[in-house]
Amino acid sequence: MEEEFEDIEELISAAETVEREAQNTYEATKDKKRFPATHILVEEHNIIKEVLDILEKGCEILKSEELKGDFFLKAADFFRNYADKYHHSKEEDVLFDVLMKKGAQHLLDIIEALKKDHVIGRDYVSKIQEFGVRYRSGENVVSELIHNSKGYISLLREHIIKEDEGLFPEMDRVFTEKEQKDLVRWFEEVELSGDGSSKYLNLVKELKNIVKSN
Ligand SMILES: [Fe+2]
Numbered sequence: 046m047e048e049e050f051e052d053i054e055e056l057i058s059a060a061e062t063v064e065r066e067a068q069n070t071y072e073a074t075k076d077k078k079r080f081p082a083t084h085i086l087v088e089e090h091n092i093i094k095e096v097l098d099i100l101e102k103g104c105e106i107l108k109s110e111e112l113k114g115d116f117f118l119k120a121a122d123f124f125r126n127y128a129d130k131y132h133h134s135k136e137e138d139v140l141f142d143v144l145m146k147k148g149a150q151h152l153l154d155i156i157e158a159l160k161k162d163h164v165i166g167r168d169y170v171s172k173i174q175e176f177g178v179r180y181r182s183g184e185n186v187v188s189e190l191i192h193n194s195k196g197y198i199s200l201l202r203e204h205i206i207k208e209d210e211g212l213f214p215e216m217d218r219v220f221t222e223k224e225q226k227d228l229v230r231w232f233e234e235v236e237l238s239g240d241g242s243s244k245y246l247n248l249v250k251e252l253k254n255i256v257k258s259n
């Protein structure tokens with residue numbers, strides 16, 4: 046009988062552990078009130094993922110027909126200014142530093158890997174820009190555009206998964222609600238160095254229309 050009780054207690058404790066872990070997943074980061082800073086980053090990821098899907102569609106079209114409207118130059122503009130300057134600067138100039146100052150040494154390896162991804166991503170975007178200019182002037186650089194776009198798409202998709210599922214649940218464990226609010230204030234300061242304004246959200250619509258009308 047006593048053994049049975051022990052089993053039940055074990056079961057309850059296992060169920061509680063599962064519930065606690067579920068609360069610490071990516072889904073929990075969508076709780077805007079408790080995790081306002083994580084919420085901002087996750088929302089920005091959703092916009093970036095949408096443009097990665099559009100870029101992928103653009104590459105599919107380019108295999109068989111011409112893609113008009115400076116599609117690749119506009120995509121490079123979005124990734125350089127919104128994904129990198131506006132979004133990655135919140136991570137590099139604020140979040141990673143604050144996590145290190147909080148003594149989250151166990152996150153050092155993942156942060157180093159994420160920083161490296163940002164650097165590699167910048168290189169891909171420069172190439173998309175460079176070949177986008179050459180494409181516009183009539184050069185046949187289709188395979189170069191597809192190669193660099195696909196490299197960037199898979200890098201950034203993987204990168205976002207690492208953050209959404211690896212770093213952000215940790216961030217939610219480490220920071221209190223008050224500290225999350227402080228992060229939001231600091232994010233607003235670095236936002237001034239990028240442009241997340243309606244200009245870039247309109248650019249998303251424009252890119253979507255180019256692939257739709259092609
Ligand atoms: Fe990042």
Ligand SMILES: [Fe+2]
Nearest residue numbers: 090132136208
């Ligand atoms: Fe990110």
